[in-house]
Amino acid sequence: MKNLRCRDGVYSFRLKTPSGRREITIGSVDGDAAAAFALNIRRLADFESLNLTPDPRLLAWWQGVNPDLKKRVRKTGLLLAQPDMVTWADALDRWLSKRTPGIRATEKLVQTAPKVWDSNKLLQSFDESDALRFRQELESQGLSKAYVNRVCCAASGVFAHAIKRCKLDVDNPFDGIDKSVLPAKDHVFIRQEWIDAMLSKSSFEWRIRILLIRYLGLRAPSELYALRANHVDWDNLRVTIPQCKTRERVVPLFAELQEPLDKWMRVRGMKNQRHRIVSECHSLSLSLHTIRRRAGVPKIPRIFRNMRSTRATELSDQFPEHVVANWMGHSVSTSRRHYVRVKPEHFDKASGVA
Numbered sequence: 001m002k003n004l005r006c007r008d009g010v011y012s013f014r015l016k017t018p019s020g021r022r023e024i025t026i027g028s029v030d031g032d033a034a035a036a037f038a039l040n041i042r043r044l045a046d047f048e049s050l051n052l053t054p055d056p057r058l059l060a061w062w063q064g065v066n067p068d069l070k071k072r073v074r075k076t077g078l079l080l081a082q083p084d085m086v087t088w089a090d091a092l093d094r095w096l097s098k099r100t101p102g103i104r105a106t107e108k109l110v111q112t113a114p115k116v117w118d119s120n121k122l123l124q125s126f127d128e129s130d131a132l133r134f135r136q137e138l139e140s141q142g143l144s145k146a147y148v149n150r151v152c153c154a155a156s157g158v159f160a161h162a163i164k165r166c167k168l169d170v171d172n173p174f175d176g177i178d179k180s181v182l183p184a185k186d187h188v189f190i191r192q193e194w195i196d197a198m199l200s201k202s203s204f205e206w207r208i209r210i211l212l213i214r215y216l217g218l219r220a221p222s223e224l225y226a227l228r229a230n231h232v233d234w235d236n237l238r239v240t241i242p243q244c245k246t247r248e249r250v251v252p253l254f255a256e257l258q259e260p261l262d263k264w265m266r267v268r269g270m271k272n273q274r275h276r277i278v279s280e281c282h283s284l285s286l287s288l289h290t291i292r293r294r295a296g297v298p299k300i301p302r303i304f305r306n307m308r309s310t311r312a313t314e315l316s317d318q319f320p321e322h323v324v325a326n327w328m329g330h331s332v333s334t335s336r337r338h339y340v341r342v343k344p345e346h347f348d349k350a351s352g353v354a
Contacts, residue, residue, distance in 0.1 A: 004038055006031070013038040015045065015078070022076040026069070037069075045078050053169070056125045063122070088126075089119035091162035098161070103222055103245070105150040109158075112137055112151070123162055124170050131155070131173040152179040186301035190214075190310040197295035198288075206291065208264045209278050213304060215254045217311040217328050219245060220304040221284050227277045229270040232261070241329065251327045309340070316340050 003014040011026040011034035024041070026034045040061055047054040054062075062070075092113070099106055113119075116134045117126075134155060138148045156174035163170060195214055199207050209224065218224050222244040231240045237253040253261075261277075268275070281287055288303060300306055308328070315324045321340075325332045 004035055006034075015042060015076070017045075017076045017078050019077050024072055024076060037065075041073060041078070048078070056122065059124055060122060086123045086162050086166050086168065087120050088113070088117055088123065088158075091123055091158050094165065095158045095161045099244075103154075105147070105154045108138070108143075108147075108151045109154045112141075113155070123159065123168060126159070126170075126173045128173050128176050131177045135177055149179045152177055186306075187309065188300050188306045189313065190300065190303075190306055194292075194295075194297045194300075197297055198291050201295040202291050204264065204267075205278055206287070208260060209281075209284075210288070211257055211260055212278070214307050214311060215256045216241070216251055217308045217315075219308065219329075221280070224278065224284075225276065225280055229265055229273045229275045229277055232265075232277075234262075246329045249326065249329045313340050 005012050005014075009028050011029060011031070012023050013026065013034075014021055014023050015038075024038075026037055029037075040058060043058060044054055044062060047058075092110070096106070096110075112134065116137050117130060131152070135148060135152055138151055143151075152174060156172060156177070156179055159172045159174060162168060163172060195210065198210060202210060212218055212224060212227065213220050216239060218227070218241065223241055226242040226244055227239075228242075231242065232253065233239070234253075237258070239251050239253050241249050241251060265277070270277070285303065292300065292303070312324060312328050315327065321332050324340075325334070
């Protein structure tokens with residue numbers, strides 16, 4: 001190949017770069033391998049100079065190049081815009097490291113993806129047809145549309161995280177796939193007497209679980225199990241909710257919680273330490289419904305979500321909506337669409353009954 005040189009068994013080649021002609025040392029390798037390397041680098045440089053996306057096979061080859069060789073090439077000012085290739089398995093691992101274990105949609109994503117995609121498939125080679133095949137696989141399992149959308153939203157998050165973190169110049173294949181969270185139809189405003197009845201039939205630890213979910217508006221089980229004793233600031237009466245689904249947030253330690261939580265943490269000897277406030281329960285939802293039936297409370301569909309939306313509705317009556325959205329860990333638009341509800345008391349107050 002023209003401009004390929006060998007001195008004492010060490011191959012190098014000269015190439016035109018933005019700063020002039022530069023020599024790139026390849027090393028002591030086979031002549032054919034050195035020629036192939038020089039040819040591929042020249043092809044990548046041509047694509048870059050024309051501002052075109054290289055062939056996926058050429059990008060895959062660049063991904064496997066020795067890191068030291070990549071540094072030598074990039075020192076010349078070439079291929080600075082060519083990102084390292086990222087496989088689906090790499091992107092998923094990076095994304096999972098930022099997530100809290102136990103989220104059902106995440107678990108379903110991890111189970112289903114290997115049935116549809118090769119774990120070594122490059123993100124640069126994904127397109128909308130791959131995302132569509134993933135959605136069709138979920139639908140073939142008989143899952144509800146809302147659940148399928150949540151899993152697709154999680155898969156989209158994997159791509160979005162990798163694209164941002166690795167500065168990939170690719171489109172998210174899930175951008176055109178339906179992944180909207182459907183509004184829940186089974187909204188129930190949970191009355192205070194129901195909560196009191198369930199508390200009266202609960203153990204001490206279960207009372208704390210119910211109070212934390214009900215008055216802090218925690219997502220259960222992820223945020224409930226992520227809460228540690230040192231997240232409670234007793235001096236300022238604040239609670240820091242760790243990052244699970246959304247960003248970390250700080251909420252007030254509401255009056256309804258202060259006395260029982262203080263007593264619980266003193267009994268367990270965990271105040272101001274990193275102990276988990278409540279232990280994990282094998283089946284949180286099933287156990288709570290058992291308590292509900294024992295207390296004679298009517299059936300409450302999606303009980304954790306309705307406890308959270310009930311709290312959001314209560315707080316919206318007392319505080320500005322941007323404050324409530326911040327405390328609940330979502331946007332104002334999400335609060336309006338999924339959480340804040342009209343209570344019977346609103347009608348009574350408007351009509352002059354109350």
